[in-house]
Each structure stands twice: as structure tokens, then as C-alpha cells.
Amino acid sequence: MSKEKQPLKSGEKILFGIVAVFIGLAVIAYVALETYRMTRTDPLFENKTHYNFSEAGHLGSRLFREARCTACHRALRNGTNMGLSLDGVGSVRSLDWLVAFLADPEANYASRTLDHGPSPKEAAYVSEMPEEDRYAIAVFISELKAEQGSSSAAMPPEGRSDFIDNMVGAWAPADWKERFQDIRTKEAPEGASQGKPQSVSPETNESASSAQE
Numbered sequence: 001m002s003k004e005k006q007p008l009k010s011g012e013k014i015l016f017g018i019v020a021v022f023i024g025l026a027v028i029a030y031v032a033l034e035t036y037r038m039t040r041t042d043p044l045f046e047n048k049t050h051y052n053f054s055e056a057g058h059l060g061s062r063l064f065r066e067a068r069c070t071a072c073h074r075a076l077r078n079g080t081n082m083g084l085s086l087d088g089v090g091s092v093r094s095l096d097w098l099v100a101f102l103a104d105p106e107a108n109y110a111s112r113t114l115d116h117g118p119s120p121k122e123a124a125y126v127s128e129m130p131e132e133d134r135y136a137i138a139v140f141i142s143e144l145k146a147e148q149g150s151s152s153a154a155m156p157p158e159g160r161s162d163f164i165d166n167m168v169g170a171w172a173p174a175d176w177k178e179r180f181q182d183i184r185t186k187e188a189p190e191g192a193s194q195g196k197p198q199s200v201s202p203e204t205n206e207s208a209s210s211a212q213e
């Protein structure tokens with residue numbers, strides 16, 4: 001067998017050339033984007049989650065990390081992106097719900113649980129933690145708030161939005177309007193609201209939705 005080096009054919013040269021150009025462009029774009037991101041003073045995306053911890057919340061934050069919750073969850077914009085992000089959950093769930101969920105997940109979750117619950121589920125250890133540790137963690141999570149209207153908040157943006165009205169008008173089948181209540185006419189869940197609850201009266205909503213038809 002001869003192992004003599006063969007010169008590249010012109011087709012191969014073109015192919016490798018194109019690949020090299022792509023890799024070069026990707027590297028340049030990455031460096032440019034990172035430089036832009038690092039030299040900006042304000043964040044690239046508007047921040048819609050915030051927190052202001054009580055003493056128990058600080059303790060809970062430490063326990064949350066020590067208990068390896070971050071293996072599956074994201075909080076304070078840290079942790080994995082694989083599981084549920086808990087940033088903003090304090091605006092959707094009440095402290096009582098969180099305490100009850102951590103103690104007895106299956107009895108309190110609306111659908112079947114995947115990881116929380118009795119062993120051999122992977123997060124089975126959570127309900128076996130000392131009660132006061134679980135309580136501090138629940139306080140911590142309840143203090144992770146989201147602004148009204150952000151994707152992790154319980155309530156849509158305050159005030160009327162032409163965009164939402166148009167989407168509802170275009171995409172929601174007529175029978176949904178009979179079967180479901182428009183969340184914008186509901187009160188925010190108790191203990192979960194950050195901004196003021198929506199005060200859209202049913203009349204204004206009715207005229208808005210009939211205007212769509």
C-alpha cells in the first residue's frame with residue numbers, strides 16, 4: 001500500500017475553503033457579540049424577575065444550593081436550563097402552596113410528578129429534608145418575583161393590549177370564549193400578585209371581544 005500524499009483535488013479545495021470561511025465567520029461573530037455584550041452597561045434583555053430576600057429567604061437560598069436543587073432548577077439566573085426555572089415562581093405560587101408541595105408533591109401538583117415524590121423518583125429526598133429547611137427554601141422561592149406581564153408571571157401586562165386583543169380575536173375559537181374566562185378579567189391568585197391585580201371590567205372586555213367578531 002502506498003501512503004504517498006496526494007495533492008488535494010480542486011473540488012476538495014473549494015469544499016475545505018467554504019468550511020474554513022464558515023468557521024472563520026462564526027468565530028468573528030462570536031467574538032463581536034461577546035465584546036458587545038461585555039462592553040454594554042445595561043443588560044441585553046430587560047430583566048423581568050427580581051427578589052428582595054428576608055432573613056429566612058437568605059437562609060433558604062443557601063439551603064437551596066446545598067440541597068442540589070440547582071441540578072434541575074434555575075433560580076437567581078443560576079443553575080441548569082434543563083428543568084423548571086423557579087425565577088418568578090413566587091408570583092404564581094403562594095408560600096402555603098410551596099410548603100405543601102415540597103412536603104407532599106404528588107398530593108399538591110396538578111399533573112403527575114416526574115421527579116418529586118416518593119423514591120425512586122430522583123427528587124424524593126426533598127420531602128425527607130427537615131421541615132424547617134423545607135420551610136426556609138419555600139420562603140426563598142416565594143420571594144422570587146416576576147413583573148406582571150413577564151413570561152413567568154401569573155398575570156398578563158396591565159392595561160389593554162391591542163396585540164393580545166388581536167391574537168385572541170384571530171386565534172381563540174369562539175367556543176373557548178364561552179368555556180374559559182379571559183384571565184385579564186380575573187383577580188391575581190392570592191398572595192401571588194406583585195403588581196396590582198387587573199381591573200378590567202367584564203363590560204369593557206365584552207365590547208372589546210365583540211368588536212373582534
Ligand code: HEC
Binds near residue numbers: 102
Ligand atoms: C431530579 C431533578 C429535580 C431536583 C433535584 C429538584 N427538582 Fe424541583 N422539580 C423538578 C421537576 C421535574 C418538577 C416538576 C414537577 C415534577 O414533575 O416533579 C419540579 C417542580 C418543583 C417545584 C414546583 C414548581 C411549580 O411552580 O410548579 C418546586 C417549588 C421545586 N421543584 C422545588 C425544588 C427544590 C426546593 C429542590 C431542592 C431541595 C428541588 N426542587 C429539586 C425536578 C427536580
